Amino acid sequence: MGKHIDRFRDLLEEVVDLNAAQAVLSWDQQVFMPPGGTPARAAQLATLRSLAHSKFTGSEMIDALEAARTELAELDPDSTGTRLVTEIGRLIEKQRKVPKEWVAEFARLTTLAHETWEKAKTEDDFASFAPELDRIFSLRRDYADFFKPYDHAYDPLLDDYEPGMKASQIDGLFERLRQEQVELVAAIAEVGPADDSALHQHFEVDRQWAFGEKVIKAFGYDFDRGRQDKSPHPFTTSFAIDDVRITTRFQEDFLSPALFATLHEAGHAMYEQGVSPDLGRTPLAEGTSLGIHESQSRLWENLVGRSLPFWTHFYPFLQKTFPTQLGEVDLETFHRAVNRVEPSLIRVEADEATYNLHIMLRFELEKALLVGDLTVNDLPAAWNDKFQEYLGIVPPNDSTGVLQDIHWSSGYIGYFPTYSLGNLIACQWWQVIRRAMVDLDSQIERGQFGELLGWLQENIYRHGKKFKPVELIERITGEGLSAGPYLEYLRGKFGKIYNLS
Ligand code: ZN
Numbered sequence: 001m002g003k004h005i006d007r008f009r010d011l012l013e014e015v016v017d018l019n020a021a022q023a024v025l026s027w028d029q030q031v032f033m034p035p036g037g038t039p040a041r042a043a044q045l046a047t048l049r050s051l052a053h054s055k056f057t058g059s060e061m062i063d064a065l066e067a068a069r070t071e072l073a074e075l076d077p078d079s080t081g082t083r084l085v086t087e088i089g090r091l092i093e094k095q096r097k098v099p100k101e102w103v104a105e106f107a108r109l110t111t112l113a114h115e116t117w118e119k120a121k122t123e124d125d126f127a128s129f130a131p132e133l134d135r136i137f138s139l140r141r142d143y144a145d146f147f148k149p150y151d152h153a154y155d156p157l158l159d160d161y162e163p164g165m166k167a168s169q170i171d172g173l174f175e176r177l178r179q180e181q182v183e184l185v186a187a188i189a190e191v192g193p194a195d196d197s198a199l200h201q202h203f204e205v206d207r208q209w210a211f212g213e214k215v216i217k218a219f220g221y222d223f224d225r226g227r228q229d230k231s232p233h234p235f236t237t238s239f240a241i242d243d244v245r246i247t248t249r250f251q252e253d254f255l256s257p258a259l260f261a262t263l264h265e266a267g268h269a270m271y272e273q274g275v276s277p278d279l280g281r282t283p284l285a286e287g288t289s290l291g292i293h294e295s296q297s298r299l300w301e302n303l304v305g306r307s308l309p310f311w312t313h314f315y316p317f318l319q320k321t322f323p324t325q326l327g328e329v330d331l332e333t334f335h336r337a338v339n340r341v342e343p344s345l346i347r348v349e350a351d352e353a354t355y356n357l358h359i360m361l362r363f364e365l366e367k368a369l370l371v372g373d374l375t376v377n378d379l380p381a382a383w384n385d386k387f388q389e390y391l392g393i394v395p396p397n398d399s400t401g402v403l404q405d406i407h408w409s410s411g412y413i414g415y416f417p418t419y420s421l422g423n424l425i426a427c428q429w430w431q432v433i434r435r436a437m438v439d440l441d442s443q444i445e446r447g448q449f450g451e452l453l454g455w456l457q458e459n460i461y462r463h464g465k466k467f468k469p470v471e472l473i474e475r476i477t478g479e480g481l482s483a484g485p486y487l488e489y490l491r492g493k494f495g496k497i498y499n500l501s
Helices: 003-031 035-057 059-069 080-096 100-123 126-145 154-161 167-191 205-219 256-273 290-304 308-321 331-337 355-371 376-391 417-436 440-445 450-459 469-477 484-497
Strands: 228-230 236-240 243-248
Touching (some): 003 236, 035 080, 059 080, 126 355, 154 167, 167 376, 167 417, 205 256, 205 308, 236 256, 355 417, 417 450, 417 484
Parallel strands (some): 228 243
Antiparallel strands (some): 236 243
16 A cells, blocks of 8 residues: 555544444443443543544545545555545545534434433324424435435435445335235235244243354354343444454243344354454444345344254254253244244334335335425324235334334434345345355255355455445346345245245
């Protein structure tokens, strides 16, 4: 790298350190901190955040960025130096377009709105949340306008989570998914959901923990560079490539939540652990987008962890772990149970086949609210109408309907589609992986994941944030985003499980 790029990288390393310090503090807050520590911790985090922001967008950084750009011509366009300047330079400039006053007002409003939302959800009182939600959408509209011209006001918001992606692309994908997924879910509903009573028994927490750990060790999550703890909401956090941690939570009366959350978070964590060491301590040393990240958590959780080959290997161990609960339950019944499909109210509890329908509904409502085609006061009714249309059920109240998610109260608008993109992208990779590894199923049946993890590291993980999501998808599949492989996967898998013709 040239000396100006080196200088730029040095400055970025300080920002990365400040961000890692924030991550440690917030991990501690969620895992160990006593409740009394909250106000002090909030102040500490705010100080670090503002220091990191000033360093990231300050004049010293801008000068270094501009100088670094003069050295680009001599470099390989895919080199770390080039990507630091182009990709991270783009982020710096994006942040600089947002006025300080907006940032302050947005922080103030979302802190308030979060509290209002929690109360409104508990009391099933949407009207009390409506004025602040209206203001959040209005601020988000202003935010989009900082990035004019755009095709759709949604685009600049989506770009924060999924760089380079546009609402029109999501429209196209969802158009296709909507019809076929609604049909599939309706066909499964006709057969009736699989019996999952085997999963609803008493399962001791320490044994759940031991089994989950055994599985993710076999996957290749590296405990020498990671650890697992308990927290109220499962998450993954990275302080460095060699220190990537996960958390999980347990339910004693239901086996699935902790088990699949552990596999899910391990998928996120293996992505972060797999970033190439030469990107270390740079902002490129992380997953490239939320959608690509979710493709990894879903791949390990669903494509591997809910598959028959996976359970062919692991079910005997699980039966040994819980002999009284599962000793008499056969493999096929268990596999059907972990793949139960049923339209349900709550997104985070939705199964593989219905999940995207929850996302589509939110995406469409967000877009309509953003451009003024829908008012916040009409939102609960619009939510229920779409729910009926897509899932065939209507929430009995707003608490389990329009008020269920934290995202809007936090100002995360444009975030939801990334969950669906994760499902789609995972299936696109999966088709390529199957061509590259013809004996994939039998490797999984033997509990061998080394070649699969190696493929993912080589093609995805090591690149970190060097390539935008769409670039990465094209490098690997030779084509763009597509809903085809996901629909094929769903039809194949659930057609078999539910004997659909
Ligand atoms: Zn996730």
